[in-house]
Amino acid sequence: MASSEFGRVAEDGTVYVTVGDVERPVGSYPGATPEEALAYFARKYDALDAEVTLLEQRVAKSEVALKDVDASVERLRIAVATANAVGDLAGLSTRLDSLAERAAARRVEADAARAQAREKAREDKERIVTEAEGLATATSWKASGDRFRELLDEWKKAPRLDRRADDELWKRFSAARSTFDKSRRAHFASLDAERAEIKARKEALVRKAEELSTSTEWGETAAAYRDLMQQWKTSGRAGRDDEEALWQRFRTAQDVFFAARNATFDVRDQEFRGNLEQKEALVVEAEGLLPITDHRTARRALRSIGERWEAIGHVPRGDRDRIEGRLRRVEDAVRDAEQAEWRRTNPEARARAEATVNQLQQSIAQLETKAEKARTAGKAKDVADAEAAIEARRSWLTEAEKALAEFTA
Known part of the structure; x- marks a missing residue:
């Protein structure tokens, strides 16, 4: 009889396998030695072992x-339990038990991961819904609209929850988005209506500007265009395309008028060149009066210059301010000289200046008498106080005498 660790061959050729404490027959291999018979059934064991190893x-x-x-574990359990093979069948069963336990552990992990994923999906969708509800009343239309689209994309990418929870959150998200969309449509509808009103107002301004474009009432029409421009600026903006088209018409009408006015004024300016030369000569004559030493003579001369000035007429527009400014400086100098003379000869002012001088002189005399008496009496403090007062009044007297001198110059 031949034997091995897990099997033996009986004298009648039957092959037995030992599984734990139990021995059972697995078959026979006629015409073979015991070793060959055991090897044959061992190879069947090796095939089972290979399957278990591959599954592991x-x-x-x-x-x-x-x-x-x-x-697979269940199938191999049956195969091992009924196997006509010689080998560590108990070990294979143990390994299959271990595989089952590992599968069970992985199932617990997978269940936990799925639960965690569901919780994460719920948190993500609640965050999406909460942000959407916060945006429902926003008025930053473009930025908020873009954010709603991003939130919708995030929602689509998030895993589904159970049907009830998913539907409830979706209804809140959809309601928030609908509220925002409704407000946005109402806002832009209001803008469209407002822009239509602005367009109508500006069309009226354009028609008025076009009517005035051929006017030759230069001053009155220029003022009218300034008023139209002010109304244009305060009317608001029409739609972008309408605004640009209306502005081009308005500006074209304005340009037509001012081009005609400038052309007319250019012709006039050419005619006024001779007047400019005459007024240049008068300005030189007027500036010859400076500095003013006799305001009466200067006033008579300036009056004569003014009469001739008015008789000459207009000068070119570009030279008007310059030439009139030079004459105005001479007029200001004569006026200043007249006012200075009036101040110098004003009897009331002279009397006040004389009274001030007399008052200060009397005060100084009184203080000198007081100081002398204090000195005689040996009152040093009274002497010092009196002399300080005298010094101050002498300073005031000097200024008062200068003011009085101006009236006697």
Whole structure:
């Protein structure tokens, strides 16, 4: 009789396998030696061992779905229990038990991961809904509209929850988006109506500007255009395309008028060149009066210059301010000289100046008498106070005498 660790061959050629404390027959191999018979049934064991090993490797690499692991383990359990093979069948059963336990552990992990993913999805969708509800009353239309689109994309990418929870959150999100869209449509509808009103007002301004474009009432029409421009600026903006088209018409009408006015004024300016030369000569004559030494003579001369000035007429527009400014400086100098003379000869002012001088002189005399008496009495403090007062009044007297001198110059 031949034997091995897990099997033996009986004298009648039957091959037995030992599984734990139990021995059971697995078959026979007629015409073969006991060693050959054991080897034959050992190879059948090796085939089972290879299947278990392959399953272990695939489970270790997570190449098999959990439900398939359970089915494979169950199939191999039956195969091992009924195997006509010689080998460590108990060990194979133990390894299959270990695989089942690993599959169960992985199932627990997978369940926990799915629960965690569902919780994360719920938190993400609640965050999306909360932000959407916060944006529902926003008035930053473009930025908020863009953000709603981003939130919708985030919602689509997030995993689904259970139907009830998902539907409730979606209804809140959809309601927030609808509220925002409704407000945005109302806002832009209001803008469209407002722009239509602005367009109508500006069309009226354009028609008025076009009517005035051929006017030859230069001053009156220029003022009218300034008024139209002010109304244009305060009318608001029409739609972008309408605004640009209306402005081009308005500006064209304005340009037509001012081009005609400038052309007319250019012709006039040419005619006024001779007047400018005459007024240049009068300004030189007037400036010859400076500096003013006799305001009466200067006033008579300036009056004569003014009469001739008015008789000459207009000068070119570009020279008007310059030439009139030079004459005005001479007029100001004569006026200043007249006012200075009036101040110098004003009897009331002279009398006040004389009274001030007399008052200060009397005060100084009184203080000098007081100081002398204090000195005689040996009152040093009274002497010092009196002399300080005298010094101050002498300073005031000097200024008062200068003012009085101006009236006697």
